[in-house]
Amino acid sequence: MNRKIYIANQDISLAEYCPSIDNSDYYACWQDPDTRNGYNYQMSCSPEEFNSLPIRSRFLAVILCNENKESIGIVSLSPESSLPDLAIMLYRPYRGKGYGTSAFALAAKYCLETFHLECLYAGCYESNTASRKMLKACGFVPHPEGNCHETHYLTGEPVIQYDFVLYRMPAVKITPITCDTDRSNIARCILESLTDWFGIPDAREEYIAGSAGKPFFCAFESTKPVGFIYLKETGRHTVELAVMGVLKEHHRSGIGRELFQAAKREARRLGYSFLQVKTVQMGRYDNYDATNQFYISLGFKEFEVFPTLWDEWNPCQIYIMSI
Numbered sequence: 001m002n003r004k005i006y007i008a009n010q011d012i013s014l015a016e017y018c019p020s021i022d023n024s025d026y027y028a029c030w031q032d033p034d035t036r037n038g039y040n041y042q043m044s045c046s047p048e049e050f051n052s053l054p055i056r057s058r059f060l061a062v063i064l065c066n067e068n069k070e071s072i073g074i075v076s077l078s079p080e081s082s083l084p085d086l087a088i089m090l091y092r093p094y095r096g097k098g099y100g101t102s103a104f105a106l107a108a109k110y111c112l113e114t115f116h117l118e119c120l121y122a123g124c125y126e127s128n129t130a131s132r133k134m135l136k137a138c139g140f141v142p143h144p145e146g147n148c149h150e151t152h153y154l155t156g157e158p159v160i161q162y163d164f165v166l167y168r169m170p171a172v173k174i175t176p177i178t179c180d181t182d183r184s185n186i187a188r189c190i191l192e193s194l195t196d197w198f199g200i201p202d203a204r205e206e207y208i209a210g211s212a213g214k215p216f217f218c219a220f221e222s223t224k225p226v227g228f229i230y231l232k233e234t235g236r237h238t239v240e241l242a243v244m245g246v247l248k249e250h251h252r253s254g255i256g257r258e259l260f261q262a263a264k265r266e267a268r269r270l271g272y273s274f275l276q277v278k279t280v281q282m283g284r285y286d287n288y289d290a291t292n293q294f295y296i297s298l299g300f301k302e303f304e305v306f307p308t309l310w311d312e313w314n315p316c317q318i319y320i321m322s323i
Contacts, residue, residue, distance in 0.1 A: 001018065001021065003015040003016040003018065003062070003064075004016040006061055006110055006114075007106050007107075007109065007110040008066065008106070009102060009106060010066070011065070011066055011067075011099070011102055012063055012064060012065060012066060012072070012099060012102055012103055012106070013063075013064045013066055014061040014062075014063060014064075014075060014103065014106055014107060014110060015061060015062050015063075015064050016061065016062070017055070017060045017061055017062050017074070018062075019051065019055070021071075022062050022071060022074070023047075023050060023051050024047070025071055025091060026050075026074055026089070027043070027047055027050045027051075028091075029073075029074070029089050029091055029092075030043035030050075031043070032092060034092070035089060036153065037125070037127070037128075038124070038125070038128055038131065039087075040125060040150060040152065040153050040159060040161070041153055042153055042154070056079045057076040057077055057078065057079060058077050058078070058079055058080045058084075058115065059075075059076065059077035059107075059110075059111055059114075059115070060074070060075075060076045060077075061074070061075050061076075061107070062074060063075060063088075063090070063099065063103045065094075065099075071091070072090060072091055072093075072094040072099055073088060073089050073090040073091050073094060073099065073100075073103060074088070074089045075087070075088050075089075075103055075104065075107040076088075077107075077111050077115075083121055084111065084115070084117050084119070084120050084121060085120075085121045085122065085123070086104070086107055086108060086111060086120050086121070086122050087122070088100060088103060088104050088107070090103075096130070100130075100131075100134050101134045101137050101138060101297060104122075104134060104135075104138050105137075105138045105139075108120055108138055108139070108166055112166075112168050117168065118167065118168050119165050119166060119167045119168065120140075120165065120166045121143070121163065121164070121165050121166075122135055122140055122163075122164050122165075122166070123148070123161045123162060123163045123164060124161070124162055124164075125159055125160065125161055125162070126159065126160045126161075126162060132162060133293070135164045136164075136252070136290075136293070137293060137294075137297040138166065139166050139252045139253060139254055140164035140165060140166045140252070141164060141165060141166070141167075141252055142162070142163070142164060142165075143163035143164055143165050144165070145163070146163070147160050147161060147162050147163050148160070148161040148163055149161075167253070171221070172219045172220060172221050172226060172227075172255055172258065173219070173220050174217055174218070174219055174258050174259060174262045175217065175218050175219075175220060176215075176216065176217055176262075176266075177216045177217065177218050177228075178216075180211070180212045180213065183211040183212060183214070183216045183230070184208055184209070184211060184212070186216075186218050186225045186228050187207060187208045187211045187228060187230075187243070187245075188208050189225055190225060190226075190227060190228055190245040190246070190247060191204050191207060191208065191243075191245050192204070193247055193248065194245050194247075194248065196248075196287050197245070197287060197288075197291070198245070207242070207243045210230075210232065210242060210243070211230050211243070214230040214231055214232055214242065215230060215231040215263065215266045215267075215270070216228065216229070216230040216231075217229050217230070217259055217262045217263055217266070219246070219255045219258060219259055221250075226246065226247045226250050226255060227244070227245060227246035227247060227250065227255045227256065227259055228243075228244070228245060228259070229241065229243070229244040229245075229259040229260065229262070229263045230242050230243055230263075231263055231266065231267060233272075234276065237272060237273040237274055238272060238273070238274040238275070238276055238320075239267045239270070239272045239274075239275055239276075240275070240276050240277065240278070241260070241263060241275060241276070241277040244256065244259060244260070246259070256294065257298070260298055264323055267323055268323050272323065273322065273323065274320055274321070274322055274323065275300075275320070275321050275323050276303065276318055276319065276320045276321075277295055277300060277318070277319050277320075278316050278317065278318055278319075279291050279292060279295065279316075279317055279319070280310075280314045280315065280316070280317065281305055281315040281316070281317040282317065284313075284314065284315070292317065295319050296319075298321075299321050300319035300320065300321050301319060301320060301321060302317065302318075302319060303318045303319060303320040304318050305317050305318070306318070
């Protein structure tokens with residue numbers, strides 16, 4: 001069957017949901033205890049009753065694996081009469097493999113753009129640490145009004161649902177910068193506002209000076225620089241993501257990903273085979289743990305740790321990816 005494809009990346013597609021084909025997998029997933037716990041809900045109807053239920057979601061799509069066209073899960077957006085709440089179900093064989101984050105990010109992008117939404121909502125229960133990581137990796141932030149207190153669908157015991165929201169990314173333009181003066185001024189403007197990450201003045205000045213002559217991209221909101229990235233060659237076939245910075249108020253808005261994609265395309269154009277990045281090893285500081293998670297979500301893999309390259313308090317973790 002030829003399904004309509006709503007949105008896709010290199011690994012998965014979000015495609016038209018066809019009840020006659022997809023209802024059986026969808027219903028079976030509802031019978032999975034992990035799904036019930038994840039939704040704090042038990043589907044009690046029969047398969048026949050399930051098949052007769054109308055589709056109330058304003059968006060319902062099947063997640064397809066591009067490699068084999070297998071259906072691996074479902075994404076849905078709540079009915080139009082309610083707040084736009086995005087949800088996902090992955091079928092058991094495909095959990096823990098990164099498909100959830102990839103699919104949820106695609107669904108969020110599609111829903112924000114197609115339905116002209118200012119924000120999206122999502123939630124997960126306190127025991128579901130994997131879902132919390134997924135939401136954060138997709139740019140969702142804690143709901144400003146806090147969390148919901150509910151009761152467990154089986155035990156009646158109190159449970160907390162962590163509520164998150166994703167705001168529409170400000171309109172930004174990613175632009176290559178070719179003037180060294182502009183590179184220096186942009187790098188200084190951004191890095192001097194990020195002292196939690198670039199708090200050592202001498203090191204910060206080295207990063208600023210090092211931008212000269214490098215492949216450099218800036219994210220502009222109107223005429224204001226809000227983020228930048230530049231690359232540095234470290235070998236014949238390898239280029240390093242030397243520095244990237246995004247103003248703190250724009251963190252988790254997708255700007256970092258846009259900058260990275262521009263730099264990655266440029267690295268490919270220049271003929272490099274590998275991209276690497278350095279940061280402080282996971283487990284040392286919360287802000288750097290978030291940076292590690294960001295690089296992992298981009299597709300970087302752990303390569304090596306140099307315990308004293310910078311100093312013993314800041315072990316250097318190197319990530320690498322093939323491009």
